[in-house]
Amino acid sequence: MSGPMEQFVVKPIIPIKISDIDVSFTNSSLFMVLAVICSTLLLSICIRKRSLVPNKSQSIAELLYEFIGGLIDNNIGKDGRKYFSVIFTIFTFVAFGNFLGLMPYSFTFTSHLAAVGALSLLALLFNICVGIKKKKWGYLRVFLPKGIPLGIAPLIIPIEMISLISKPFSLTVRLVANMTVGHIMLKIIASFVVVLGVGGFVPVLFNCAIISFEIFVALLQAFIYTVLSCIYLSDALHDH
Secondary structure (H helix, E strand, O other): OOOOOHHHOOOEEEOOEEOOEEOOEEHHHHHHHHHHHHHHHHHHHHOOOOOOOOOHHHHHHHHHHHHHHHHHHHHOOHHHHHHHHHHHHHHHHHHHHHHHOOOOOOOOHHHOHHHHHHHHHHHHHHHHHHHHHHHHHHHHHHHOOOOOOHHHHHHHHHHHHHHHHHHHHHHHHHHHHHHHHHHHHHHHHHHHHHHHHHHHHHHHHHHHHHHHHHHHHHHHHHHHHHHHHHHHHHHHHOOO
């Protein structure tokens, strides 16, 4: 019986090395690609037969569209609609990454600091670019908000810089911690099923309950990650 942490080991599928740099295609890479493919296929199937009166599959796509649109309106404002595709992509990528990780013999890339950290860093860089594009040099005001006396600028500017840099860290740790803990619990309880044999029906029931809860957590964490991404984008667009 493998240990509960073995499920998080990144393993190369197609070993690739460029000089001393390892750029292998791994199980983490595979499930990232699968998350993109599955989300694209699902949405393509849902809207393949579009009509004025939506059928059940089209309703799924429209509900998801309205859901993300509502998040943007509530957390960014109407001017955030131009960034709908970015926010929509973030939500579906994280959500499908979480859901795929619940499948037997799968890999949860959203439980890895490197994968989620890279996504969070890209989101931060995107926010900075959006802020600079809209405010030009006025974006630097994010480090010294209006109304702050210049005398305490040497104190405020470093604090605001740390606050900006910590945003991708907070996004990453929250998602990774929640996904990791849930999968460890599933693995540990599943080990009791093997040890107890016939009497393992009790751990099976516990695992079923945890899996149901993890499905909820998978959606909730994708929602929280997306909401925070919207809030951080709003900070880049608006003066506070």
